[in-house]
Amino acid sequence: MLHPEENPWKTTSEQIVYDNPWIKLTEYQVINPSGNPGIYGKIHFKNIAIGVLPLDNDLNTYLVGQYRFALGQYSWEMPEGGGIIGIDPIESAKRELLEETGLKAEMWTEIQRLHLSNSVSDELSILFVARGLRQFEAEPEDTEQLMIKKLPLEQVYQMVCKGEITDAMTVAAVLKVKLLLIENKL
Structure with missing residues (x-):
């Protein structure tokens, strides 16, 4: 019998179904x-998902609104983007924050690493808080x-709680920062 943390799946064959600069879709023939x-399909992401929750001295944050093609709807979320694998994720976070908001930060804290959809993809997300903001x-x-x-963090927290913000990285970052602030750890 396998140890509970060992892989119980056996791959008998695999075929790349789709490949572009951002993702690769592979179909596996398996013994479950x-x-x-x-069969099992897996989406491999060629970048790291980066998210930045900017937080000013008055506990305001900045949300970015944009139409998300994959969802077919408008989304409010923290500044986010892709980080090239092999480049320090903090550099990608700095680039995304400046690119999307025009903000630069003096202090950076990594607050969370998470997998965004571990049933069909291997996408890794790294979340940061940026403080000491300059426009x-x-x-x-x-x-x-x-x-x-630009909104008070408390208002953004309430938007998350009401389901008005559904972006997974933003939800995770806002909840984590709220908890860190309650525990005086940020």
């Missing part, structure tokens, strides 16, 4: 944990049509 044949000019990518809102 019960011993039966099956510069935003530099959005040509694929981004962004709106920026």
Whole structure:
């Protein structure tokens, strides 16, 4: 019998179904944990998902609003983007914060690493809090049509609790920062 943390899946074959600069989709022929044949699809992300919750001295934060093609709807979320694997994630976080909001920060704290959909993808997310903010000019990518809102963190927390913010990285970061503030750890 396998140890509970050992892989019970057996791969019999694999085929790349789709591949582009951002993702690769592979279909696996498998023997599942019960011993039966099956298939499993996995999306491999070629970048790290980076999220930054900027927090000023008055506990205000900045949300970025944009239409999300994959969802088919508008989304309010913290500044986010892709970080190239092999580059220090903090550098990607700094780039995303400046790009989307025009903000630069003096202090950076990594607050969370999480997998965004561990049933179908291997996407890793790294979340940061940025403090000591200074305003510069935003530099959005040509694929981004962004709106920026400066809001009290408490209001953003209430938006998360009411389900008005559904972006997983933003929800996780806001809840984590709220907890850190309650525990005087930030």
